[in-house]
């Protein structure tokens with residue numbers, strides 16, 4: 001059983017800035033939902049929903065949200081079919097719970113000079 005932190009109240013006004021911060025992290029290199037969660041102070045569940053939005057919004061820019069699938073550290077099983085943004089809890093092959101989180105990054109994003 002994992003201890004779940006209480007969901008903080010996120011002001012609506014912060015949504016866009018949070019998304020920009022997540023996009024900046026993704027553009028720098030592969031990060032897990034956990035990494036993002038720590039960086040932007042949001043629960044991983046919130047991060048996952050931002051990632052879904054970002055994936056859709058990138059579509060029109062020509063950039064893509066690249067996903068490195070989760071992988072079992074014990075036997076090397078790759079969770080390739082898993083389309084969800086949340087990491088799996090357990091390996092279906094060896095039952096190990098030592099699973100490397102899926103990693104996300106943005107590929108093909110245009111560099112923009114800040115105004």
Ligand SMILES: [Zn+2]
Nearest residue numbers: 072075091094
């Ligand atoms: Zn395994």
